Amino acid sequence: xxDRPTSQVTDxxxxxxxxxPASLEPLLxxxxxxxxxxxxxxxTHTYNxxxxxxxxxxxxxxxxxTVHLAIGLTGRAEPIGFLHLALIEREHQRCRLGIVxxxxxxxxxxxxxxxxVKAVGHAFDVLGLERITAEVFADNTRSVRLxxxxxxxxxxxxxxxxxxxxxxxxxxxxGLLRHEWTGGPK
Numbered sequence: 001x002x003d004r005p006t007s008q009v010t011d012x013x014x015x016x017x018x019x020x021p022a023s024l025e026p027l028l029x030x031x032x033x034x035x036x037x038x039x040x041x042x043x044t045h046t047y048n049x050x051x052x053x054x055x056x057x058x059x060x061x062x063x064x065x066t067v068h069l070a071i072g073l074t075g076r077a078e079p080i081g082f083l084h085l086a087l088i089e090r091e092h093q094r095c096r097l098g099i100v101x102x103x104x105x106x107x108x109x110x111x112x113x114x115x116x117v118k119a120v121g122h123a124f125d126v127l128g129l130e131r132i133t134a135e136v137f138a139d140n141t142r143s144v145r146l147x148x149x150x151x152x153x154x155x156x157x158x159x160x161x162x163x164x165x166x167x168x169x170x171x172x173x174x175g176l177l178r179h180e181w182t183g184g185p186k
Contacts, residue, residue: 014114015072016122019059022077023070028052030081030102038164039140040100064088067122071101071115080106083119085127093130095123099146107142116150120176130178137162138170147174151181 030036031047059068066086070079081101088095101112123129134152136143152174160168
């Protein structure tokens with residue numbers, strides 16, 4: 001099995017919580033950070049305050065097919081990232097996971113790992129899902145390690161899925177099934 005990220009924090013430090021207006025300023029920074037955009041969207045755009053505020057407003061409304069959550073640290077009002085369980089299909093008991101740790105100074109500290117473990121637990125134990133998928137660009141090695149460290153299995157490759165900087169980039173498909181889940185790697 002692949003090595004999981006070394007966590008420098010305990011499980012109770014990371015919180016998944018609903019978005020609040022406190023998410024606006026960090027989201028505005030992250031949505032306009034070209035490195036974060038390239039790792040998660042593949043394209044770069046400039047977003048104004050109104051666009052990000054509209055996105056946040058949508059994320060704060062209840063939805064049948066998506067759970068949008070802020071990733072927080074205990075005792076810190078501003079989030080450090082965001083996560084979603086999207087494309088929830090109750091009939092097929094599946095969803096797609098997406099995560100961004102926006103505070104780059106906190107990359108590599110294990111917060112993403114703990115957030116994913118909590119989100120997977122929520123998807124299986126609370127939502128009653130049986131399968132979670134995630135897609136990541138092949139050159140996003142941090143996200144690949146994060147998913148593998150949380151127990152996801154590489155299931156396939158969407159070859160040359162995106163066009164960026166004059167070249168084609170593969171997208172990797174990962175999956176995790178409920179019966180494979182043990183509450184997270186220890």
